[in-house]
Amino acid sequence: MNDIRTRRVHPGVLALAVTSFAIGVAEFVVVGILPAIAGDLKVSLDRAGELVGLYALALAVGTPLVVLALARFPRKPVLLGLVAVFMAGNLLSAMSVDYASLLVGRVVTAVAHGSFFAIGATVAAALAPRDQASRAIAIMFSGLTLAMVIGVPLGSILGNGMGWRLPFFAVAALAALALMATAWWLPPMPAPRVGRMSAQLAALGQPSILAMMCVTILGFGSSFAAFTFITPILTGLTGFSSTAASVLLVVFGAATLVGNLAGGRFASSLGWQSALRLLFALLGATLAVIGLSLSHPLPMVVMLFIWGVLAFGMSPGVQAAMLETAERDAPQAVDFASGLNISSFNLGISLGETVGGALVAHGHLGLTPWAGVISVVAAQVPLAWMGARARRAGAIGGMA
Template identity: 40%
Template sequence: MASAMLTGASRRALLALAVGGFAIGTGEFVMMGLLPQVASDLSVSIPQAGQLISVYALGVVVGAPLLTAASVRFQRKTVLLVLMSWFAAGNLLSAAAPTYSLVMLGRFVSGLPHGAFFGAGAVVAGSLVERNRANSAMAVMFAGLTVANIVGVPLTTILGQHTGWRAVYAIVGVIGLLAVIAIAIAVPAKAAQEQAEQNVSIVHELRAFAKPEVWLVLGVAMLGGGGLFATFSYITPMMTNVTHYADSSITWLLVLFGLGMTVGNLAGARMADRFPTHTLLISLGAEIAVAVAFLAADHNRVTAAIAIFLFPLTALAGLPTLQGRIIALAGGAPNLAAASIQAAFNIANSLGAYLAGLAISAGHGYGSANAVAAVLVVIGLGLAIAATLVERRRNGNAAALSEPRDRSQYAEVN
């Protein structure tokens, strides 16, 4: 049985998963800092270059359910190794692709394993600790993704500005290969054995989606995350054209963005272990406030920098609740449900980038992305309130969005 405290082996396994998260986070978010360079190199407009963000997200949406369904009977460790190898290969293809169409293909291929990797990784991470620390354990894995926005994205943005964006995706591919090695060494062998012994069926996995609460949680993820991506898909042109930051300042603004993600993820995990309902509702309400304030804050360098820190902080604070909740709702068949939350966040990525791109293309300016963000999160908050009411009515108490009383949804891996 997993102990309440992390063992050395458990800690190493979580760190190995975090390396994978770091690779994925860098590959997913670095495009935001390089849109002007990518658009110029491929001879397309900035909104067209923004579609490279959307097509990656589309890959996640397509790949999360399909690859999870295809791999549900296989050993988890093997699945993680194959998916991370796939991700690395997709980024190397993105680096080598000579045309806009082939780069689009490379980004789509890179996105396919994203959701399935985080879905399988979340189940493994949650199994390494006792139930009341599962959210925190999963947050360690996702910390790799958020730390990527403090270190990986800023450093690769600088590299891309000086040597070209293609070198960035080559490096992301190499980091992905390093993650493969780390997972091969550190993830316990029992993680693989347990998955094979469970003989999980896809029909069993799909039963979770008969619950309306699952769809409400996915809707919250899509719309709450859509607000974040509506703004940050175009944060570079917004800061250079509206706030009048120099190109060289974008790197440090991206560091602020990454710090906000990391603080929000870790603080949200601690709060979600104790107050999941309140954590989610407060995070969404705060995200709306920041998005609205950003409409005016993007005209001043100081207030824009503050908003860049607070926006991802408020958005990511709700992620541990959503991830933990959907696994809880799935009961003993968490694989597809855990992957679906990643698909939902990447629908958010695609939806936010697409709608903000429409507003910008219609002539409303780069700042209009913040208005799009606020509208999306308002709808997401409405769904979160609906999810709370539905579950309270079902349970007859105030335990909505809480964790289950046992850990049967996690496989024992240590």
């Protein structure tokens, strides 16, 4: 596919970013309307929080299976089909009449979401020069982070003011636009050459693949013990109104956009291992400061921005790292490995929400940032192992 690789951003990457915007709104808008959902459906706040964690868990389990099933099909029709399923899941969520039907709609949405990102990341990388893969992935993910700036705060304001179903209808409309953008801008791409299913599943036996999954789970997931409950934190502990809390999601969202784009360039220039080591250290320190600042409004606003930059600044690096690792250690299962990493993002979200939910259920909302500190420090262990392994491989290569 060298004929479609150029130094400019390929419009197909922009089409992927449009879809990721819709996906970002769908995944995270629940955070801003969690109390409204809990009140309307008459469930507890921690159970409503499971709409975040179970979404992530469904995505984590379903993504590798769907990616395996679709591995031999051409990329464009596969992505179009996934966007259509995503749209249907949001319509089902919008029309749900109880917690169970809302959860079903979320599960359908989640499976399409994860598979789209797993396959879309490899497509974005294929549409860019090899040394610009991290940047192309960052541009694709920028739709996700732009959703944090515009879509999630707006959806939160609309959902709290006009009913929590409205944001889901809006996401379905965004998905229709994304479907048209994908059909128009994404070039036809043949199915990749893949090994037999057994060869792809063998990637799960690669220590480097498993270590990279642990890096993603612990590193990216570290933010979600607190972020899942950011609205009750801001209103119940810091003292902001619900409207002010919705507006403050704009601060966090703007930071995620800055972090994602800067993180892609950072990983490309510094190398993903060095970039992730630094980002994890800074994120751990930031979460600790947040844990100490919960009752102080002004410091919380500042720390929300820094938190967003660091939490999402790692996304391009960890995805590019998995692709590079898979190309070296499991070349017949790159799409599957990409799917495993998308699963890892969401296993991290699920783990964070589960830990955070347990703390909230026992009346310890203020301890949720400290759970994130422990998680991100733990992420340094598999990352250090991968670095040591890479140095050993380099030393052996140099002696050969």
